[in-house]
Amino acid sequence: MPKPRKQQVSLDATPYYHCVSRCVRRAFLCGTDHLSGQCYEHRRGWLEDKLLSLPEIFAIDIAAYAIMSNHYHVVLFIDARRAKTWSDIEVIERWHHLFKGNLFSQKFIKGEKLDHAQRARLQIYIEEWRSRLSSISWFMRVLNEAIAREANIEDGCSGRFWEGRFKSQALLDEAALAACMAYVDLNPVRANISKTPEASEYTSIKRRCDAAKKSTNPNHKAQQVETLHPFVGNPRQNIPQGIQMKLTDYLELVDWTGRILRHDKRGAISKSTENILTRLGIDDSQWLEMTECFEECFRTFAGGEQSLRAACETLNYKRPPGLSRCKSAIG
Incomplete structure (x- = not known):
């Protein structure tokens, strides 16, 4: 039986969570229904607009997202201090x-x-x-209910549009966060919807790439996408709140990972990418497994063994769930 959401969320363990919500009807969230010929592509705009507007109300930021044909992924940052x-x-x-x-x-x-x-x-x-207003459950509820109402009106029906319970995974450390974000941002590439991350419509990676093209200093927090959780550079003293990595390093990392996943070969790894992986404490084979099958690699919690044990102690778990997966994916 699934555990209550409050037993899966601990801000003492991590403020980052990966959430996935899927449709229950055969009718699409987005894309084209090949049986009826009906196009639902405009619903991606509904979902993206609503998703990016909610952080103006909630104490929750969007770190990454990808809107697919019958589901969407979003990586959330809970800013409890702001609330x-x-x-x-x-x-x-x-x-x-x-x-x-x-x-x-x-x-x-x-x-x-x-x-x-x-x-x-x-x-x-x-x-x-x-x-x-700092709860991922309420954030997802408001988001999903708004889209379900619009879709039901358009479809001329009533009832559930989404699965009753969205999936969430706690991202316990930097390695899990970076791997999950890359996994989310590369969803359209792996599904052969898009050839490159920067051409992937309705994704956070495209918005970040578009802003970086226009910026004189893409790593500067003030020149990044306002509606997305910022990259604030490598760990240092008095670091501002945000993802502790340079945006340009992350874009290189996603591009390198995407090339390997698309062509099934390693290719050349730049020095900057190697430094990122070394800092995160994982090797390239583990990275590829996580970014290709993140949801299968982890269940409720994603991170290294020490991070998992600390989180489970905070949440009073008798045994850490998915310990073997965390050991094999992140040492």
């Missing part, structure tokens, strides 16, 4: 962008007075909403 800095009125305003709230919150926003009991009750709601 704690919000004032009460900011939490209410953010929540009201998603839902109506309640009588107390509506009165509070309008500047109407609340008695002591009403204010105390509203405070309970505010803290609950603050928690939900």
